[in-house]
Amino acid sequence: MPQADTQSFRTALIQEEDLSLLEEVSMKTAGVSHLEMCIQCGSCGGSCPPAEEMDHTPRMLFAMLRAGMRDAVLQSNTPWICVSCYHCVVRCPQNVHITDVMYTLKSMAIRAKKYRDATAPEFSETFVDMVEKYGRSFEFGLATRHYLKHAPLRLVGMSTLGLGMLTKGRMSLTPKRIKGMPQLKAILDKAKELELTS
């Protein structure tokens, strides 16, 4: 777990400025993000259903992005709380692809190891491990591995639910596999070497 830099949360003066941050995030986002068009209206922050759990509203995060506050942005829990509901995207008057920017910030936070709480990133990583192994998601494997590591007590509380899902045929104890695993592996291996640079 990375050491949290709490400095940037408590001061009213920007300590570190990295003005290349906005362009970098924009470049790494799928599609055309329009991030530079943000007029800071707050539609996104106003729309966000889980805003009460976030360190910063999406709008605030983008203001910090523009100010080049790299560490503060990558340490913010905001992208991890994003539920991908796309309310912000349809309401944004400047067509900023906010949800996709959140995904970019997640991957940047993972690479720079700047996130403060590992639960969400590790859940995603576990999910991805399963998919890379079998070509399909494997809920049982995902749930056990995730809860064992992050919330073992919850596993106990959820045992009735788990049993219910199993008996009603809604969960499988064994993973499904696709036939074209070698093909998928070749594709993903190649993909991992590539980055968006333009």
Added chain:
Amino acid sequence: MSAESKSSKPKVGVYICHCGTNISHTVDVEQVREWAEKTLGAEGVVIARDYKFMCSSLGQELIEKDIKELGLERVVVAACSPHLHEMTFRGASKRSGLNPYLTELASIREQVSWVHTDKAVATEKAKAVVAGAVRRVIQNEPLEEIRVPIHPDTLVVGGGIAGIQAALEIANAGFKVYLVEREPSIGGHMAQFDKTFPTLDCAACILTPRMFEAGNHPNIELLTWSEVTHVAGYVGNFTVTIKKKPRYVNTDLCTGCGICVEKCPKKVVDDVYEAGLGYRKVVYTPFAQAVPKYPVIDAPNCTYFQKGTCKACEKFCPTNAIDFTQKEEYVTIQVGNIILATGYDLFDARRVSNYGYGRLANVFTSIEFERMSNAAGPTGGNIVLRDGKTQPKTVGIIHCVGSRDKNYNNYCSSICCMQSLKFAHLVRERTGATVYEFYIDMRTPMKAYDEFYQRVLEEGTLFVRGKVAQVTNAARNEREEGKLIIQVEDTLAGKQRRIPVDMVILSIGMEPRHDAKETSHLFGVGCSSDGWFIEKHPKLDPVSTMTEGVMIAGCATGPKDIPASVAQGAAAAARVLNKIMQKEVVLEPIKASINEAQCSGCRICNGLCPFNAILFHEDRMVSEINPALCQGCGTCVAACPAGAISGTGFSNEQILAQIDGLLMDVNLAV
């Protein structure tokens, strides 16, 4: 004195401008001058000069002196773009007795010194450009401006405040105006408002005197409940056909007593004047101070027209003025100028589904609120909820609905910030309710506008900077039950807020009239992709259009407040009066003309002309270009498959000569 030398090539004077150092920095002007005199001497150049600022009076005097003393017959000024100073140098020539169309400009600034850095290359190019201009100008013919008489009558389309202002200005100057208005009464949107910012003048109180003046003016003929259907002709000579929709009321007999309206048994929702918030009868005048006072019958909703019964209005009319047999009537008028002041429509707030207008009862639009606040409106001036009785205790006002938003309209509607402030003031004054105002920016630029903002701040309205995310009735807790909740990020505090209110007012944006494109085609004016009419120059000529004789004014060109609309109405009127006073309009002679002998009658050019300037003679099977309408764009010249059309001032000989000159260094084996 533009006699052409019969013996040899015409005498050409070449003038090379330094333009300070704009040109001379990159082009060796002295070298070009010397070269022009020496090398182009064989072509007819008798004098070549260079000067720091040709456009100055001293520079122009050089030309004038040479014309007089050397008997110059052609002039080439190598300087900036013709866009800037073509008129200047043509004027200098004219003053010295040389036909202005025998003067050409060669752009060696925009096309040479400003786009090259290599001095040698630039200088050579400048020489080529000058050579081109010299060879071309030799081919120029003297041209005379075309003069067209101006009919002194004017058509004003649209009876809103801009149209009324324009009509009054022209009428007061002693000239006749036809004022055409689509609705039964003039007044436009301003007649719907309660108070106007920033003075809080009652809209009707300041508007109705103007309306009466226009309605009673001896020089103004009102054609209300009418629409223009056809426009033909050109500046000074328009023939306009107007459709007068049937009122089913004989205006010669009607006294405006209003008994028919009273006795009419059927009510419908008035979605024009009352903005859907109130009702009107099927035979109606839109509002009490309507000008003219004659009612109209809304035929699609009338019991007599739909089922053949009722006729209460006819029964009770004391002067027998109701006439169900009335038909639409077409009148044709002749006018010299037209002013389009057709106004705006409002954004459909139902499109912003997250604000709940149309689904949540107590969400209102700005125009609904104006009607509500108006003492003559459907609630008698009481600010109430949709149930018609309950007074709100908390009100939220939202800016920028449908404006500044790529999901709807990109532009700012200019007046909503002031309008919202006005609403906040009115709500607090009338009800003492708590008022929240939600904005992204506060736009209060004009006279006394920011002071108004300060006043509203003082009065205690609560401002929240944030574009409202949603208005919902889905309560999350006790406090929110039964209320409308405004969910917004208070960006200055950096937190999401859920604010329960009783009533929400949406400041909806302005949009062009929904038939603006059709109107623009009808009158031959340009229309942007948004739908606003296009002015000739956005900065320096906001009331003219590219079509001579058609002016635009008011919100038809873009969102603006009442003072700006009035100013534009007056400005357009001034333009018209300017033309009328001149009695003639002078048109540039750069026109296309068709060589009848070569015309095959294929009519390809007819449809291509953007100015509808080409007529077709069925009897002779040839097309003809009306020089008054032709703007010299050259489209038909290029399109004619027989090459039968030539553009004066842009003949094939002239163009080819210019190309020759430009390519003087190129030796092509033919």
Added chain:
Amino acid sequence: MNDYLFYPGCSMESSAKAYYDSLMEIAEPLGINLKEIEDWNCCGATEYVGINLIPAYSLIARNLALAAKMNNGTKTVVAPCSACYLNLAKADYYMAERPALGEKVNQALEAGGLHYVPGTLDIRHILDVIINDIGLDVLKSKVVKPLKGLRVAPYLGCMVPRPDYYHRWSDPEHPIELEEVLKAIGAEVVDFPRATACCGGHMTQIGPETAYELIRRLISSAEKYKADIMVTVCPMCQMNIDAYQAETNRHFGTHYHMPIVFFTQLIGLALGFPPEKLGFGTEITSTKEALARIGVEVPEAVEEGAPRRKKEEGLPMPPRLLKNVKGKPRNAEEAEQ
């Protein structure tokens, strides 16, 4: 019979088995022929994109490439799961909008001997297909057991109506599609304001408190508007609201009982199929009580619930806007269609 390429998605084979079963039952009578994409892989849900962009889109694009290769006489891919539907549509859209992305993804695909040209496929949702290809009239004509008396809250969720790059839905916040289908099968549709509010997505696994609050908002609203049952199109939504309702109740000390099923299950009932064949009984929050109401006469008037103004009282309301097309402004008459 309309032919479609079919992308089931991982949930259809496990947690959303009821969705799969009911869809298979109703497909034939409605004239929908679904051909499963050969050897499709997981779309990555909302997890892979947060890790690494190009692999995430390549993962999705493998499915697009495989579908494009199939020679079924159709280029329309139907994906019933919201996340799968959005992922497939986004990948196709972004690969076109950002050529650089398209290039990189195709480079990766080439390593597996595949290629995808964006725009080749038409990605649609099953609800869209039922309304626009099959038609509500056909659906109505096949109904043998209208669900009269059943009060249903239509819950469309987030990722189907938004971001709607291909302009398929009537509105991103309050769309009418699900409502129309429910009306066509005779159910009574409840005026449910949170029709497209978020269920919390994967927050039930990662940040349960966040999720419980979002779930609570939904089920309390459905209950307030007197719905017997909620209906949805998304496996994640169904799972969250169904399987985590007990935990939500525990967390807040509430006693909500709001069953939620897939809309295809209700269509199946209306078309006369027995409940067992449609996956009824696999819910964690029981539908017994709700189902018991079908066929039972329900009194006309509703005492409380949706705040409705009586006609002719107070000020008039504007007419309803049925199709909200973004872009050029439209006048009221046009919008009325």
